Amino acid sequence: MQRSPEIHQLCALCKKEHAVQRYTRADFDEMVCARCLDRMAVQDASEAQLLHRLDLVDRGQYEEALACLDAIWEANRHRDHTGWLARNVAMGRAHILYEAGRYEEALEAAEAWAQLGFENVTDRWFVGSTKASILQSLGRDREALAVYEEAFSHQDPLYAASIPYHLPMLVELSEKVGQPVDEKWRRVAEAGAEDFAVEMPVRGSLGESMLALAEMTREMPSKREREWKAKHGGGTGEGEP
Numbered sequence: 001m002q003r004s005p006e007i008h009q010l011c012a013l014c015k016k017e018h019a020v021q022r023y024t025r026a027d028f029d030e031m032v033c034a035r036c037l038d039r040m041a042v043q044d045a046s047e048a049q050l051l052h053r054l055d056l057v058d059r060g061q062y063e064e065a066l067a068c069l070d071a072i073w074e075a076n077r078h079r080d081h082t083g084w085l086a087r088n089v090a091m092g093r094a095h096i097l098y099e100a101g102r103y104e105e106a107l108e109a110a111e112a113w114a115q116l117g118f119e120n121v122t123d124r125w126f127v128g129s130t131k132a133s134i135l136q137s138l139g140r141d142r143e144a145l146a147v148y149e150e151a152f153s154h155q156d157p158l159y160a161a162s163i164p165y166h167l168p169m170l171v172e173l174s175e176k177v178g179q180p181v182d183e184k185w186r187r188v189a190e191a192g193a194e195d196f197a198v199e200m201p202v203r204g205s206l207g208e209s210m211l212a213l214a215e216m217t218r219e220m221p222s223k224r225e226r227e228w229k230a231k232h233g234g235g236t237g238e239g240e241p
């Protein structure tokens with residue numbers, strides 16, 4: 001009897017564990033390990049519910065939306081090995097409470113979310129921007145800027161392509177408290193520009209330069225995308241083995 005070659009195959013996602021099962025959905029069909037299988041199942045369950053939840057929020061049915069989050073957590077917490085769902089639920093809670101205008105509770109939820117840790121710096125920036133938005137709604141503009149600057153002070157060259165997208169918030173929060181964007185962010189903005197192989201646009205102020213950079217890089221391929229293209233000869237990467 002021949003053994004399936006798949007038994008010795010590595011997980012297509014983490015590339016560390018042995019693949020144990022095929023996971024198929026619209027845009028994915030690969031052999032994955034037990035841990036990654038659970039993660040994908042958890043993500044899919046959450047995504048499947050997302051539109052419904054957003055719809056409830058749109059209609060002002062905030063309690064129902066919060067109940068949906070509780071339900072998805074209870075049904076899937078046993079297989080949330082990476083904490084992805086815990087973070088996703090915490091994010092959802094902060095968002096719903098914010099939309100409901102329950103800013104103090106939203107702030108608590110965002111703080112609980114931050115306590116769950118971050119997968120990468122962009123996650124950290126996202127939590128920071130959410131907290132900053134809530135603080136702004138509470139009229140605490142100075143704290144909002146401080147919170148966002150703290151989050152943004154964590155940098156990782158791997159995510160330099162995401163920097164320009166996050167600059168407008170820094171500009172807006174600085175303007176809100178009536179001060180120019182701190183010069184200490186110039187180097188960070190330049191690292192973002194470098195990732196897109198462009199010069200930092202020269203404008204009347206650092207803030208205006210940042211907004212111009214965010215605008216001009218919005219639809220440009222990042223360094224990683226360019227390198228991938230150079231290596232693989234163009235295309236979108238679909239159908240890669």
Ligand SMILES: [Zn+2]
Nearest residue numbers: 011014033036
């Ligand atoms: Zn895996």
